[in-house]
Amino acid sequence: VALADLNGTVIGKWVATLRSSRTPEVIAKLVAAGIKALKKQHKIRSEKILALAAGAPGITDVRAGIVVSAPNLSNWQSVPLRTILEKHTGIPTAIENDVNLGALGESWCGTARGVKNFVFLAIGTGIGAGIFVNGSLYHGSNWSAGEVGYLHVPGTEDTSLQLYSPGPLEGIVGGRGIESSWRTLCHERGVRIKKSRARIRATDIFELAEAGEPEARAVLAQTSRILASAIANISVLLNSSLILLGGGIGTHPVLFEATRQVLEADEFARPRLAVSSLGTDAQLMGAVWMALKSVESKILP
Amino acid sequence: VALADLNGTVIGKWVATLRSSRTPEVIAKLVAAGIKALKKQHKIRSEKILALAAGAPGITDVRAGIVVSAPNLSNWQSVPLRTILEKHTGIPTAIENDVNLGALGESWCGTARGVKNFVFLAIGTGIGAGIFVNGSLYHGSNWSAGEVGYLHVPGTEDTSLQLYSPGPLEGIVGGRGIESSWRTLCHERGVRIKKSRARIRATDIFELAEAGEPEARAVLAQTSRILASAIANISVLLNSSLILLGGGIGTHPVLFEATRQVLEADEFARPRLAVSSLGTDAQLMGAVWMALKSVESKILP
Numbered sequence: 001v002a003l004a005d006l007n008g009t010v011i012g013k014w015v016a017t018l019r020s021s022r023t024p025e026v027i028a029k030l031v032a033a034g035i036k037a038l039k040k041q042h043k044i045r046s047e048k049i050l051a052l053a054a055g056a057p058g059i060t061d062v063r064a065g066i067v068v069s070a071p072n073l074s075n076w077q078s079v080p081l082r083t084i085l086e087k088h089t090g091i092p093t094a095i096e097n098d099v100n101l102g103a104l105g106e107s108w109c110g111t112a113r114g115v116k117n118f119v120f121l122a123i124g125t126g127i128g129a130g131i132f133v134n135g136s137l138y139h140g141s142n143w144s145a146g147e148v149g150y151l152h153v154p155g156t157e158d159t160s161l162q163l164y165s166p167g168p169l170e171g172i173v174g175g176r177g178i179e180s181s182w183r184t185l186c187h188e189r190g191v192r193i194k195k196s197r198a199r200i201r202a203t204d205i206f207e208l209a210e211a212g213e214p215e216a217r218a219v220l221a222q223t224s225r226i227l228a229s230a231i232a233n234i235s236v237l238l239n240s241s242l243i244l245l246g247g248g249i250g251t252h253p254v255l256f257e258a259t260r261q262v263l264e265a266d267e268f269a270r271p272r273l274a275v276s277s278l279g280t281d282a283q284l285m286g287a288v289w290m291a292l293k294s295v296e297s298k299i300l301p
Numbered sequence: 302v303a304l305a306d307l308n309g310t311v312i313g314k315w316v317a318t319l320r321s322s323r324t325p326e327v328i329a330k331l332v333a334a335g336i337k338a339l340k341k342q343h344k345i346r347s348e349k350i351l352a353l354a355a356g357a358p359g360i361t362d363v364r365a366g367i368v369v370s371a372p373n374l375s376n377w378q379s380v381p382l383r384t385i386l387e388k389h390t391g392i393p394t395a396i397e398n399d400v401n402l403g404a405l406g407e408s409w410c411g412t413a414r415g416v417k418n419f420v421f422l423a424i425g426t427g428i429g430a431g432i433f434v435n436g437s438l439y440h441g442s443n444w445s446a447g448e449v450g451y452l453h454v455p456g457t458e459d460t461s462l463q464l465y466s467p468g469p470l471e472g473i474v475g476g477r478g479i480e481s482s483w484r485t486l487c488h489e490r491g492v493r494i495k496k497s498r499a500r501i502r503a504t505d506i507f508e509l510a511e512a513g514e515p516e517a518r519a520v521l522a523q524t525s526r527i528l529a530s531a532i533a534n535i536s537v538l539l540n541s542s543l544i545l546l547g548g549g550i551g552t553h554p555v556l557f558e559a560t561r562q563v564l565e566a567d568e569f570a571r572p573r574l575a576v577s578s579l580g581t582d583a584q585l586m587g588a589v590w591m592a593l594k595s596v597e598s599k600i601l602p
Contacts, residue, residue, distance in 0.1 A: 138434055151537055153455070236448055
């Protein structure tokens with residue numbers, strides 16, 4: 001949770017880690033606790049808090065304030081998150097898909113500043129894209145534009161697209177997909193996985209690849225090839241002038257460099273590829289921007 | 302070439318077949334001849350012809366009036382088609398990618414009337430998409446949005462994208478790709494190709510599939526599966542509410558039905574799929590619309 005003034009300057013942050021339960025109510029209470037702590041710390045009265053903007057990791061109907069579906073949170077379907085947050089915080093709230101917030105943040109004060117057509121591609125556990133066309137965020141006809149975890153590219157599983165499950169691209173390039181590819185490959189090759197690597201993360205696998213571990217190198221090669229195909233597809237269809245990689249996996253320099261090298265071979269639709277300059281703050285700055293806009297729309301005639 | 306009045310009503314058409322030479326000069330002379338014939342037939346004086354709009358099968362810089370590249374026409378690179386047409390016809394000219402014209406036509410008076418987010422997907426020798434977002438045609442940052450012939454999907458060749466060659470999707474789902482898949486399969490299976498089928502076209506292969514010919518059925522199955530993946534990708538990324546199929550191959554009922562059945566299995570991002578209602582007139586009506594707009598922009602303050 002960040003607290004910003006009317007210039008959009010962040011004056012305080014509060015961070016909590018989610019434990020087991022991730023229900024909308026638990027999260028709303030946590031957000032309310034964060035706001036309370038920030039208000040106390042910065043001595044700010046309740047009536048000074050004019051707007052709250054929150055991101056959700058799923059398809060979000062911004063107008064209705066509803067999270068339609070979030071495959072990586074169990075039982076998050078048709079959640080009226082805006083109302084729930086307003087109930088717990090007492091603040092007029094706007095919600096938006098978190099990756100779209102990242103795109104808004106990058107457009108406002110990051111690498112995409114002034115770029116009319118760009119894509120913010122976030123890769124972590126989930127995968128999503130925030131799409132700017134002609135200078136504005138594009139939502140599509142049902143708020144689900146940019147759900148690129150569902151792309152089919154050469155190397156992804158050839159299955160049909162199921163509504164409440166991660167899609168083919170996410171299944172292989174998302175964090176869990178990368179981890180499971182490495183495990184499977186080690187198993188196939190009879191390589192024993194050390195105890196210290198029992199809970200290995202995708203980014204650790206990239207480090208191992210950099211250090212020359214053969215199985216990690218093979219997984220990095222596969223991941224970068226498939227990611228490059230997805231980026232090429234996005235770039236072919238949208239002819240964006242910039243593709244920004246975000247998220248813990250998307251911003252990793254080893255994956256970025258490997259992917260850039262694959263794309264180098266393309267003569268057509270080779271996009272400018274860059275790493276999100278705001279890093280994990282992209283979504284946060286997008287939320288600040290969104291909260292500012294909602295305040296402005298009330299203040300200005 | 303069509304002649305339309307200021308209401309956009311087509312009052313006459315003139316058709317010619319291109320023989321061997323397809324240079325910009327030859328085509329511009331042919332267009333000029335068509336306009337001359339229509340003027341004579343309908344007794345219309347030169348000063349009454351206010352605008353000409355023309356489509357080109359390639360990446361078209363609408364502002365500069367230049368066809369940047371057209372892989373299916375040899376040596377069409379950086380062609381100043383607008384100037385060439387103006388020189389030969391004496392009429393103020395606008396040019397646009399032909400598939401984009403199809404999308405404009407469908408949006409103006411076809412199935413996509415009133416639909417804000419849709420894609421017009423034309424499949425013939427070449428493949429291209431005209432993309433409408435938020436009610437307007439979207440060109441991308443370098444006029445090449447929608448060049449979907451360059452998409453990579455499972456089953457396309459895993460090659461890098463070359464600027465002046467057809468892309469991976471076009472190589473397998475475009476007319477020549479379908480014909481060559483059938484030939485290759487017949488050859489592999491030792492099936493002799495009858496003399497009457499020496500110059501078989503993709504649409505003939507669909508008819509053979511309908512009649513039960515095993516090789517044609519296999520090619521239809523492959524084509525529809527790959528086309529369905531491409532449509533699913535477009536739909537996932539853009540969340541369009543309608544995908545319209547156009548072009549001689551895209552509008553064929555056998556391919557349409559087979560593709561629709563593959564997409565049926567998707568729960569997520571399953572678009573409304575329809576065949577272009579204007580058929581081969583979609584591009585023509587788009588050109589009429591574009592000519593009307595350019596006249597209006599001069600007449601209206």
